[in-house]
Amino acid sequence: MTQVRTARVDHAPAAVVERLVALAGLAPSVHNTQPWLWEYVDQRLTLHADHRRQLAAEDPSGRNLTISCGAALHHLEFAASALGWETAVHHLPVPSDRGVLAEVVVGRTGPHPVDAEAIRLLRERCTDRRRFTAWPVPGDRLDTLCRTAALWGAEAQAVTDEASRFRLELLANQALTTMEFDRQQRAEQDSWIDRADAAGIPHALLPHHPDPLQARSRFQPGLLEDARLALHGCDRVIAIGSAADDVEGWIVAGQALSAVWLEAARQGLSVVPMSQPIEDADARAEITRDVLGSAFVPHILLRVGWQAMGRRELARTPRRPLQEVLNHRALRGAKGPDGAGIPTVGEAQSGP
Ligand SMILES: Cc1cc2nc3c(=O)[nH]c(=O)nc-3n(C[C@H](O)[C@H](O)[C@H](O)COP(=O)(O)O)c2cc1C
Structure with missing residues (x-):
């Protein structure tokens, strides 16, 4: 599916992209595996499924892994919007490689206000x-x-x-x-x-x-x-x-x-x-x-x-450092749980 929101003029600088990837990292993931890798090349941000972090016994098809990556993708889009940027997202841009989940271009046609409340939601969820x-x-x-x-x-x-x-x-x-x-x-x-x-x-x-x-x-x-x-x-x-x-x-x-x-x-x-x-x-x-x-x-x-009012706030689950998840190369050797190269996530099964 291709989602193109608006035309863009200015591409986001690398520092903004890094900030967005960091905010995307706050996304929920199965067992907090954080099974995503981002690659930033030529002003294109690519989201890869990191099958080395797949749960081989509980999630052999990669469904939960992919949902987790989808949540990170939405977090990135949400963060971009909150910081005044627009995103053009293309799912599964490489038909022969289902491990490349999405390609994102971040840009804007003009300045937009920052939505501090939205950033707070990302941090507090x-x-x-x-x-x-x-x-x-x-x-x-x-x-x-x-x-x-x-x-x-x-x-x-x-x-x-x-x-x-x-x-x-x-x-x-x-x-x-x-x-x-x-x-x-x-x-x-x-x-x-x-x-x-x-x-x-x-x-x-x-x-x-x-x-x-x-x-x-x-x-x-x-x-x-x-x-x-x-x-x-x-x-x-x-x-x-x-x-x-x-x-x-x-x-x-x-x-x-x-x-x-x-x-x-x-x-x-x-x-x-x-x-x-x-x-x-x-x-x-x-x-x-x-x-x-x-x-x-x-x-x-x-x-x-609803949680009871006045309950103590919970500590946050940990997150991997940015340099582990934002990569400029080094993705091609990612191995799946079976030791094979980047594996194909479970093949399509029939609908209802
Ligand atoms: C695909 C997916 C499946 C999940 N399944 C469960 C679950 O079955 N039980 C549960 O308690 N939490 C589940 N979670 C929540 C994760 O454990 C949680 O997001 C992760 O530990 C990170 O913590 P956070 O959401 O507080 O940031 C799931 C999250 C995702 C994205």
Whole structure:
């Protein structure tokens, strides 16, 4: 898909591009793997999927990796707009290499004001896994978030009717159970907790589970005082997806995820992605059919709710330094989890 917003006259100087890539790095990513690499050559910024950071056991198709990169792409576009720049984005510019996810040109036809509030949103957005309050999120807010996703070309649906909701809860719990019995997946997930490098999730940000029967989360118990079910009654859920389960759909879903999350944050809402029911092929097929009526293929589920006012602010997850993610060359040798060169992300699968 090509998105050309406006004509440009002045290209952004390299210092602006560096700042944008740094702000894009604040994007959410699966297990905080930050699986993106940016290359800046001839005033073109290219976004590469870094398959060396792919979760081989949990994400063999690369769906979550690509969604994470799509979120970083949207963060970059959002940051550019906030700093008064325009972006022209071209998805999958190299048909023979699906690891080259997007090409971006940053420029402007004239000066625009800086939107400090938007920059604040980028800095403050975070994954807060503490239990939401019981205050329901009004339907019109969910509609606004779904429309925000649609603006980025994604399909989105709030799961509100009771039958679909119960079905989703059941499937989410089943998917967690399946994962808990998969030693490879558990080991892989644990390897992204409390890492020495600037990636992964600090233990202190994961909910503490005193009762293993009540407390369901994909991660091992952490230090954060709280207990939760996989999906609590007051959580609202939005499914984001596209017509086809392919790389283009995952990029768009990532952009939409980021756009929805930042809009939710602007409204004071908290968002927590829930990807394990999608990672499980059987659960994904059942969600597509039974919950979404085969309207589209879901790529990510989002729990949406209100955090209690006055809760302590959470520490931020770490981010890789700019020099690790912004490259002027040196990408061609990136290896995937199987040791092969930059691998092709999972081939397109059939739509609903
Ligand atoms: C594609 C994707 C899948 C994710 N899946 C989950 C999940 O299943 N459970 C969860 O608690 N967080 C999930 N997250 C949130 C990440 O763990 C989080 O974004 C990352 O640790 C960085 O932290 P931050 O969002 O606070 O910046 C997911 C994020 C993305 C982009």
